[in-house]
Amino acid sequence: MAPPIALPLPRPPPAITSVRKLANLSSIPSNYAHNAETEASEPGDSIPVVDLSLLASGHAGAVEDLDKACREWGFFMIVNHGIPGELVKGVLDATREFFELPEEEKPEFQPKDVLTPVRYGTSFNTEKEEVFCWRDFLKVFVHPEFNCPERPESLRKLVIEYSERCREVTRRLLIGVSKSLGLEEGEAEAALGMASTLQIFIANLYPRCPEPEAAMGMPPHSDHGLFTLLIENGVGGLQIQRGGRWINVKAQPNSILVNTGDHLEIFSNGKYKSVVHRAVVNGEKTRISVAMANGPSRDAVVEAQGCAPPAYAPVKYGDYILAQQSNQLNGKSILKSFSIED
Numbered sequence: 001m002a003p004p005i006a007l008p009l010p011r012p013p014p015a016i017t018s019v020r021k022l023a024n025l026s027s028i029p030s031n032y033a034h035n036a037e038t039e040a041s042e043p044g045d046s047i048p049v050v051d052l053s054l055l056a057s058g059h060a061g062a063v064e065d066l067d068k069a070c071r072e073w074g075f076f077m078i079v080n081h082g083i084p085g086e087l088v089k090g091v092l093d094a095t096r097e098f099f100e101l102p103e104e105e106k107p108e109f110q111p112k113d114v115l116t117p118v119r120y121g122t123s124f125n126t127e128k129e130e131v132f133c134w135r136d137f138l139k140v141f142v143h144p145e146f147n148c149p150e151r152p153e154s155l156r157k158l159v160i161e162y163s164e165r166c167r168e169v170t171r172r173l174l175i176g177v178s179k180s181l182g183l184e185e186g187e188a189e190a191a192l193g194m195a196s197t198l199q200i201f202i203a204n205l206y207p208r209c210p211e212p213e214a215a216m217g218m219p220p221h222s223d224h225g226l227f228t229l230l231i232e233n234g235v236g237g238l239q240i241q242r243g244g245r246w247i248n249v250k251a252q253p254n255s256i257l258v259n260t261g262d263h264l265e266i267f268s269n270g271k272y273k274s275v276v277h278r279a280v281v282n283g284e285k286t287r288i289s290v291a292m293a294n295g296p297s298r299d300a301v302v303e304a305q306g307c308a309p310p311a312y313a314p315v316k317y318g319d320y321i322l323a324q325q326s327n328q329l330n331g332k333s334i335l336k337s338f339s340i341e342d
C-alpha cells in the first residue's frame with residue numbers, strides 16, 4: 001500500500017511580538033513594510049510658540065498666539081509651562097525602565113478589550129492591521145480614576161505628578177480657547193466636563209530599526225481628544241502634515257509639544273482643525289515619547305460652539321474613542337465618519 005501522503009500542516013499565523021524583540025534583525029519582517037515616503041522638510045524656526053505664563057496672566061497677545069497656532073497649525077510648542085525638567089526626565093526614564101522589564105513583570109500583553117485602563121501592546125491594533133507599526137506602547141487611563149502598572153515602582157509617583165501638571169496646562173489652554181471663541185472664561189471647561197476629563201498616558205517605544213525608510217512608527221492620524229502634550233527622549237521622529245507636506249518637529253529644550261485633537265475641532269465647529277501627524281523611526285537610536293492625551297469627560301457629548309450649523313453628528317466621547325481604538329489608524333477617517341454632509 002502506498003504510504004499516506006504527508007499533508008503540510010496548516011501553519012499558524014506568526015505570533016505578534018513586541019518590536020523590542022525585532023530590533024536586532026538585519027531587515028524588517030515583510031509585515032512591517034509600509035514603504036511610505038518618510039522624507040519631510042525641516043520647519044526652520046516657524047513652529048508657533050505659546051507662552052503659558054502669559055496665557056495664565058490673561059495677556060491678550062498670548063490668547064491671539066494660541067488662536068493663531070490652533071487655526072493655522074494645530075500644533076505648537078509651549079514654554080514657561082511650569083513643568084519641571086526633572087519631572088519630564090523622570091517620566092521618560094521610568095518609561096524606559098517599564099519597557100525594559102522582563103515580560104512577566106509587565107501587564108498582560110495585548111488584552112483584547114481596547115479600553116482596558118492599563119494596556120500594554122505593540123503596533124496600534126493588530127486585530128485589524130495587516131502591516132504593523134514599529135512601536136510598542138503602554139496606555140494608561142490616569143484620570144478621572146488613576147491607574148498605573150505596578151512596576152517600575154518609581155512610575156506611579158511620577159505619573160501622578162506629571163498628569164496633574166498636564167491637566168493644569170490643559171486648563172489654561174482651554175481658558176484661552178474660551179476667550180478666543182468668544183465664550184466666558186470657564187465656559188469651555190464646563191461644557192467639556194473637564195472635572196472628569198479622560199486623560200490617557202501613552203508611552204511609545206520605537207526601537208532602532210534596521211530599515212527605517214520602509215517601516216513606520218505610527219501611521220498618519222489625528223488624536224481623538226482636545227490637546228495632546230508630547231515629550232520625547234531627545235530623539236526626533238514626529239512629523240506633522242501641513243499644506244500637503246510633512247514637516248519634522250522636535251521638542252526644543254524645556255518645551256513641550258502640543259497638538260490639537262478631533263474634539264477641539266468638533267467643539268470649535270471646524271475653526272481649530274485637528275492636525276494629522278505620524279511617527280517615523282530611525283536606524284541608530286531608540287526613541288521614547290510620552291503623549292498625554294487630554295480629552296473631555298467620557299460621558300460628554302461635545303457640541304459645536306457658535307451659531308453655524310454643527311459640522312459633526314453628536315457622539316459621546318467614550319463611544320468615539322472606542323470607534324477610534326477598534327479600527328486601524330487612518331488619517332482623520334473617524335472624524336470624517338461623524339461629519340454631517342450638507
Ligand code: OGA
Nearest residue numbers: 202204237238279289291
Ligand atoms: C500618539 C502619537 C507621536 C510620537 O501617541 O498619538 O502621535 O511622536 N505619537 O510618538
Ligand code: NI
Nearest residue numbers: 221222223277
Ligand atoms: Ni497621535
